[in-house]
Amino acid sequence: MSLINIVIVLVVVGVVLWLINRFIPMQGTIKTILNVVVIICVILWLLKAFGIWGGATPGL
Numbered sequence: 001m002s003l004i005n006i007v008i009v010l011v012v013v014g015v016v017l018w019l020i021n022r023f024i025p026m027q028g029t030i031k032t033i034l035n036v037v038v039i040i041c042v043i044l045w046l047l048k049a050f051g052i053w054g055g056a057t058p059g060l
Helices: 003-023 028-049
Strands: none
Touching: 003 028
């Protein structure tokens, strides 16, 4: 995956998360949980994209 694709995905996820937080009315705790879940998913995706997590095959 190229660096440009990663940056585009991060920008799109950030804009979508901002739009959800800005325009969809919901309780503050739900917004916080949503933000934390999205951030954790993005961090895990980035770790996989760079081969830091889940990239190594056991036994090789």
